Amino acid sequence: xxxxxxxxxxxxxxxxxxxLYLATGAxxxxxxxxxxxxxxxxxxxxxxxxxxxxxxVDLSPISxxxxxxxxxxxxxxxxxxxxxxxxxxxxxxDLSALPDPQPDEARVKQPEWLVVIGICTHLGCIPLGNKQxxxxxxxxxxxxxxxxxxxxxxxxxxxxxxxxxxxxxxxxFVNDTTVKLG
Amino acid sequence: xxxxxxxxxxxxxxxxxxxLPVINFADQHLRFYPTPKNLTYAWNFGSLAGIALVIxxxxxxxxxxxxxxxxDYAFASIQKIMRDVNYGWLLRYxxxxxxxxxFIVVYIxxxxxxxxxxxxxxxxVLWGLGVxxxxxxxxxxxxGYTLPWGQMSFWGATVITNLFSAVPVxxxxxxxxxxxxxxxxxxxxxxxxxxxxxxxxxxxxxxxxHLVALHRYGSNNPTGIEPKGKQDQVPFHPYYTVKDLFGLGxxxxxxxxxxxxxxxxxxxxxxxxxxxxxxxxxxxxxEWYFLPFYAxxxxxxxxxxxxxxxxxxxLVLFVLPWLDRSRVRSGKYRPIFxxxxxxLVLDVLVLGYVGAMPAGGIWVPIGRVATAYYFAYxxxxxxxxxxxxxxxxxxxxxxxxxxxxxxxxxxAAAKPMEKA
Amino acid sequence: MKxxxxxxxxAATMGLASGPAHAAEAAxxxxxxxxxxxxxxxxxxxxxxxxLQVYNQVCSSCHGMKYVAFRTLSDLGYSEEQVxxxxxxxxxxxxxxxxxxxxxxxxxPTDNFPSPYDNKQAxxxxxxxxxxxxxxxxxxxxxxxxxYLRALLIGYEDPPADANMAPGQYxxxxxxxxxxAMPQLLVDGAVSYQDGTKATAEQMAHDVTTFLHWASNxxxxxxxxxxLKVILFLIVLTGLLYAVQRKIWxxxxx
Numbered sequence: 002x003x004x005x006x007x008x009x010x011x012x013x014x015x016x017x018x019x020x021l022y023l024a025t026g027a028x029x030x031x032x033x034x035x036x037x038x039x040x041x042x043x044x045x046x047x048x049x050x051x052x053x054x055x056x057x058v059d060l061s062p063i064s065x066x067x068x069x070x071x072x073x074x075x076x077x078x079x080x081x082x083x084x085x086x087x088x089x090x091x092x093x094x095d096l097s098a099l100p101d102p103q104p105d106e107a108r109v110k111q112p113e114w115l116v117v118i119g120i121c122t123h124l125g126c127i128p129l130g131n132k133q134x135x136x137x138x139x140x141x142x143x144x145x146x147x148x149x150x151x152x153x154x155x156x157x158x159x160x161x162x163x164x165x166x167x168x169x170x171x172x173x174f175v176n177d178t179t180v181k182l183g
Numbered sequence: 184x185x186x187x188x189x190x191x192x193x194x195x196x197x198x199x200x201x202x203l204p205v206i207n208f209a210d211q212h213l214r215f216y217p218t219p220k221n222l223t224y225a226w227n228f229g230s231l232a233g234i235a236l237v238i239x240x241x242x243x244x245x246x247x248x249x250x251x252x253x254x255d256y257a258f259a260s261i262q263k264i265m266r267d268v269n270y271g272w273l274l275r276y277x278x279x280x281x282x283x284x285x286f287i288v289v290y291i292x293x294x295x296x297x298x299x300x301x302x303x304x305x306x307x308v309l310w311g312l313g314v315x316x317x318x319x320x321x322x323x324x325x326x327g328y329t330l331p332w333g334q335m336s337f338w339g340a341t342v343i344t345n346l347f348s349a350v351p352v353x354x355x356x357x358x359x360x361x362x363x364x365x366x367x368x369x370x371x372x373x374x375x376x377x378x379x380x381x382x383x384x385x386x387x388x389x390x391x392x393h394l395v396a397l398h399r400y401g402s403n404n405p406t407g408i409e410p411k412g413k414q415d416q417v418p419f420h421p422y423y424t425v426k427d428l429f430g431l432g433x434x435x436x437x438x439x440x441x442x443x444x445x446x447x448x449x450x451x452x453x454x455x456x457x458x459x460x461x462x463x464x465x466x467x468x469x470e471w472y473f474l475p476f477y478a479x480x481x482x483x484x485x486x487x488x489x490x491x492x493x494x495x496x497x498l499v500l501f502v503l504p505w506l507d508r509s510r511v512r513s514g515k516y517r518p519i520f521x522x523x524x525x526x527l528v529l530d531v532l533v534l535g536y537v538g539a540m541p542a543g544g545i546w547v548p549i550g551r552v553a554t555a556y557y558f559a560y561x562x563x564x565x566x567x568x569x570x571x572x573x574x575x576x577x578x579x580x581x582x583x584x585x586x587x588x589x590x591x592x593x594x595a596a597a598k599p600m601e602k603a
Numbered sequence: 604m605k606x607x608x609x610x611x612x613x614a615a616t617m618g619l620a621s622g623p624a625h626a627a628e629a630a631x632x633x634x635x636x637x638x639x640x641x642x643x644x645x646x647x648x649x650x651x652x653x654x655l656q657v658y659n660q661v662c663s664s665c666h667g668m669k670y671v672a673f674r675t676l677s678d679l680g681y682s683e684e685q686v687x688x689x690x691x692x693x694x695x696x697x698x699x700x701x702x703x704x705x706x707x708x709x710x711x712p713t714d715n716f717p718s719p720y721d722n723k724q725a726x727x728x729x730x731x732x733x734x735x736x737x738x739x740x741x742x743x744x745x746x747x748x749x750x751y752l753r754a755l756l757i758g759y760e761d762p763p764a765d766a767n768m769a770p771g772q773y774x775x776x777x778x779x780x781x782x783x784a785m786p787q788l789l790v791d792g793a794v795s796y797q798d799g800t801k802a803t804a805e806q807m808a809h810d811v812t813t814f815l816h817w818a819s820n821x822x823x824x825x826x827x828x829x830x831l832k833v834i835l836f837l838i839v840l841t842g843l844l845y846a847v848q849r850k851i852w853x854x855x856x857x
Binding site for chain 3: 021022024025028029032035048049052053
Binding site: 220259262263265266267272273276417421422425426428429432433435436439440442443444446447452453455456457465582 | 830
């Protein structure tokens with residue numbers, strides 16, 4: 002009758018046999034793990050997509066009181082050059098009255114430049130207010146037409162269903178007229 | 184009755200197995216399954232083919248996440264895969280070379296069956312399912328090669344789809360229906376992508392049926408004699424699981440050598456040129472695994488005749504169990520058959536070479552002779568051998584070294600049966 | 604008798620012409636050593652950078668490289684600033700702008716090398732009906748690969764007397780059919796190398812081919828490194844599996 006397995010007759014035969022099986026199994030498992038990684042990693046953003054992770058925006062065409070929309074990582078970003086009045090408006094608000102309290106100083110690097118991601122934190126519409134013709138809502142910032150959220154001149158939520166302020170992305174000033182997003 | 188089933192397992196395993204007897208099923212068919220103990224490495228190629236199929240499906244699915252099946256974007260999307268997608272170059276090269284290795288493994292598997300008579304009664308349906316798998320593989324590979332939309336993609340598709348116009352009466356309509364237009368174009372590419380994604384799963388279904396048919400009577404073996412008892416068999420696990428794993432290791436080394444060090448060797452440079460319907464390449468050649476069939480196609484001077492011969496060269500395999508009537512199954516004991524068999528192997532290699540050569544000169548008569556031998560082997564030689572060949576004496580069984588009708592005393596035969 | 608002679612002559616001619624392409628058989632491609640060949644091959648960065656200079660100054664006016672992104676040049680040892688500077692030498696089309704118009708601007712690292720012509724038809728039109736191929740994958744797209752390309756670039760000679768050359772055609776030893784629409788542009792001194800290397804035709808052919816082979820196979824080094832690790836690992840694993848197999852089968856008599 003054929004054996005179902007080698008019974009390892011020698012004294013240290015069984016331990017030698019087990020070690021071989023263990024070693025082979027371990028090496029095989031390592032191989033399988035290493036082989037899986039490319040299949041998982043290929044779904045991560047490709048090199049081309051990562052290259053667009055930062056975008057430079059030229060600020061020189063923007064005059065005071067005006068705003069533009071730039072695309073960054075496929076999302077709209079509002080860049081507005083605030084007037085002195087708008088800056089004071091943002092800084093004179095009582096923080097406890099804000100649904101999402103945040104001082105204006107914490108949301109800007111240079112007071113006249115506000116950079117926020119232009120996606121309403123309620124359900125994702127793009128608020129109006131960048132163009133001169135668009136309504137800016139009751140607080141001088143932006144107004145989301147989908148469900149009536151009002152944002153102020155610091156991009157903070159003041160009235161309406163949105164729970165949090167317009168997020169501020171990572172950015173830095175390359176020079177006085179250029180900002181690098183991301 | 185099904186409700187009489189008592190699970191032999193305890194605990195969580197028993198709870199699951201009682202409700203879904205997969206564990207018992209796996210044990211019966213993969214662990215304890217009695218398999219002839221004398222299988223050689225020639226029997227590794229079935230499991231290798233199954234693994235190659237899995238490799239192709241997995242790499243194919245992830246590639247499809249990045250590929251665009253439109254004539255304006257297909258070539259560019261593959262360049263993106265090669266350059267930008269993380270490990271894209273690796274996945275694409277595995278898929279490309281994996282296809283070649285899938286065919287290598289399947290061809291060896293088929294030739295093993297041809298030598299040892301694995302197609303003979305009672306394995307006719309098992310064999311027929313195998314031929315169906317081969318046909319599905321050929322269709323899948325043909326459509327897959329179109330997808331990069333290189334010069335060979337486009338012109339190979341044009342040549343082969345044009346063959347259907349040879350069909351009498353309806354030929355042109357069929358071809359136009361295949362194309363979705365008046366020539367190979369975007370509609371063709373898009374539908375080929377859809378079908379290329381679909382067909383591997385049809386292959387999976389056919390493979391499952393193939394395995395069901397296999398387990399009805401079990402594997403053939405080098406002697407061609409069915410196992411007579413437990414002394415002729417070993418359980419599939421661990422004997423053949425470990426042997427198949429070893430074979431897999433060798434297979435992966437071979438695949439890796441090509442994938443990492445000669446990834447484009449088995450392909451054609453022209454497919455790195457974007458498809459141009461106005462520029463025909465100097466030599467339109469299919470991938471190497473189609474070359475023998477391409478040679479047969481070109482060997483017949485008539486267009487329809489060539490198409491019929493090409494399909495017949497695969498379809499003849501379906502009727503092989505009824506063409507080869509020899510009562511001896513395995514080529515091991517058929518000395519004349521052996522010689523014709525190896526001639527067939529040489530013949531197929533010659534056909535492959537002819538398929539790669541330009542259509543003219545000395546290759547025409549060589550291709551015709553080789554085609555003639557190919558069909559003669561199946562349609563003339565095997566039936567005649569079945570009648571006239573005198574086989575070598577067969578052993579009594581797999582374990583029994585005594586030849587049938589041999590001069591050894593019965594006592595000597597008993598020794599190998601006693602085992603510790 | 605005449606008929607027989609004619610038939611024999613025809614048979615002889617047909618026997619000799621064993622295929623359509625052999626009427627003008629291209630010369631066998633000469634051997635050449637590359638640093639990138641073999642299991643341990645790598646791209647010689649200095650040579651590739653010189654090759655980029657050749658592409659930039661000699662080839663880019665007719666040949667695009669639309670699948671190669673400028674940012675990938677950092678693989679060849681360029682700094683971020685150098686990559687920006689190289690990109691800025693090229694012009695790409697962008698837009699539409701606020702007015703709805705397409706406009707030209709200097710290329711940035713995230714752009715790909717542009718094509719010098721708007722489309723294939725324009726390219727053919729400007730080049731005597733011959734399309735200067737895009738070079739992104741050129742060493743993969745020609746049998747013989749880098750050896751062929753290097754030989755071709757310096758393989759020009761005077762056409763034989765009966766060659767019947769049309770205007771705008773040149774005779775090349777290695778081009779299948781021998782007639783090529785591109786003149787010999789790599790002549791001694793055509794480029795003045797920034798690193799001071801003498802720019803002979805052979806040197807430039809070698810360098811630009813190295814660069815173009817990198818452009819065609821940017822991941823070659825990673826592929827070969829990974830291949831070594833994978834195959835060595837598999838050899839170990841397969842060896843272990845063989846030992847296990849021998850152990851398990853030890854007691855089975857065939």
